[in-house]
Amino acid sequence: xxxxxxxxxxxxxxxxxxxxxxxxxxxxxxxxxxxxxxxxxxxxxxxxxxxxxxxxxxxxxxxxxxxxxxxxxxxxxxxxxxxxxxxxxxxxxxxxxxxxxxxxxxxxxxxxxxxxxxxxxxxxxxxxxxxxxxxxxxxxxxxxxxxxxxxxxxxxxxxxxxxxxxxxxxxxxxxxxxxxxxxxxxxxxxxxxxxxxxxxxxxxxxxxxxxxxxxxxxxxxxxxxxxxxxxxxxxxxxxxxxxxxxxxxxxxxxxxxxxxxxxxxxxxxxxxxxxxxxxxxxxxxxxxxxxxxxxxxxxxxxxxxxxxxxxxxxxxxxxxxxxxxxxxxxxxxxxxxxxxxxxxxxxxxxxxxxxxxxxxxxxxxxxxxxxxxx
Numbered sequence: 001x002x003x004x005x006x007x008x009x010x011x012x013x014x015x016x017x018x019x020x021x022x023x024x025x026x027x028x029x030x031x032x033x034x035x036x037x038x039x040x041x042x043x044x045x046x047x048x049x050x051x052x053x054x055x056x057x058x059x060x061x062x063x064x065x066x067x068x069x070x071x072x073x074x075x076x077x078x079x080x081x082x083x084x085x086x087x088x089x090x091x092x093x094x095x096x097x098x099x100x101x102x103x104x105x106x107x108x109x110x111x112x113x114x115x116x117x118x119x120x121x122x123x124x125x126x127x128x129x130x131x132x133x134x135x136x137x138x139x140x141x142x143x144x145x146x147x148x149x150x151x152x153x154x155x156x157x158x159x160x161x162x163x164x165x166x167x168x169x170x171x172x173x174x175x176x177x178x179x180x181x182x183x184x185x186x187x188x189x190x191x192x193x194x195x196x197x198x199x200x201x202x203x204x205x206x207x208x209x210x211x212x213x214x215x216x217x218x219x220x221x222x223x224x225x226x227x228x229x230x231x232x233x234x235x236x237x238x239x240x241x242x243x244x245x246x247x248x249x250x251x252x253x254x255x256x257x258x259x260x261x262x263x264x265x266x267x268x269x270x271x272x273x274x275x276x277x278x279x280x281x282x283x284x285x286x287x288x289x290x291x292x293x294x295x296x297x298x299x300x301x302x303x304x305x306x307x308x309x310x311x312x313x314x315x316x317x318x319x320x321x322x323x324x325x326x327x328x329x330x331x332x333x334x335x336x337x338x339x340x341x342x343x344x345x346x347x348x349x350x351x352x353x354x355x356x357x358x359x360x361x362x363x364x365x366x367x368x369x370x371x372x373x374x
Contacts (some may be wrong), residue, residue, distance in 0.1 A: 006195035015251045018177035019271045019279040025176025029183055033190025040194035073216025077113060078223050084290030085167030088263020094236040095265055102232030109226040117217030117351050124213065134308045150308050153302055161297045161338040162345050168290035172263040175283045180346060191294045192335040239269045247272045249327045302330030
């Protein structure tokens, strides 16, 4: 083949064979997801029996009695911020804009995570019994602002969840040949089940003990930076070096624009370097990343529906049992709605429902609400 034929990026559709059978995809997405869900349920029951961690109480179920320590705070922060699509997007950004983009992709999020440590201490000092940031806005600005930000927060979480499922489904579909609609609806299933038993971003600050907020978020921010920085750098440099070789899955053509946008450089490179082992590694990494972050998003919306809608506007004297019941309803409801909207976005041709700018604006306004004196 003429080497000059590889100097252009073809947009002609072509099917790249999946390195893994569909049974592996269903085994990971469905079987592993359900196994993890039931494992979490069993662990919750053991904690209740041995350590009196009773998740039938609102404070335990939503904010872990506000006693989470530094290591677990850092771990929870990273698992909430490291979206499945972040693994793919850091590769996309680096591939599109150059080698330094991997660092700046991670640094932008890492800075925000670290600053949340300070914000969390301010919030815990001024509203120590709060469960969501919207409760702070209601106290600071009143009902109209609270309803406005509640709507924005739900829409923001919905679009972020769609983004996560779209990116993860595209990667899983390539790796296993699994139908993209199957992964779209099965991914949230296990997440909904274990989120029902145990409980985005800001809840970690409310759940942390006062002494663990700042060190937990600083450690989490530093830990997060290393992942997109190293992953984006290594994957893109390897992809650029291997893309013109016969071992690359798309050979003899370059990746199409759609493949680059979907972040498929990561699984393509893994398959080229490590064959089926690399495909399994990327599949597990994508699955674990999307389920952990999806859990945080589902819980965030469930908390909004429970504490900012039901307990404020419908039943201010709600008991523990009623609050937890509505928390469960919110988890199931949002999981179904998110999967349905993801399917719609896929069929109308939206590759990624990126909402970076609206998310930043919403977070900045919430920050001002907390920082200003009451």
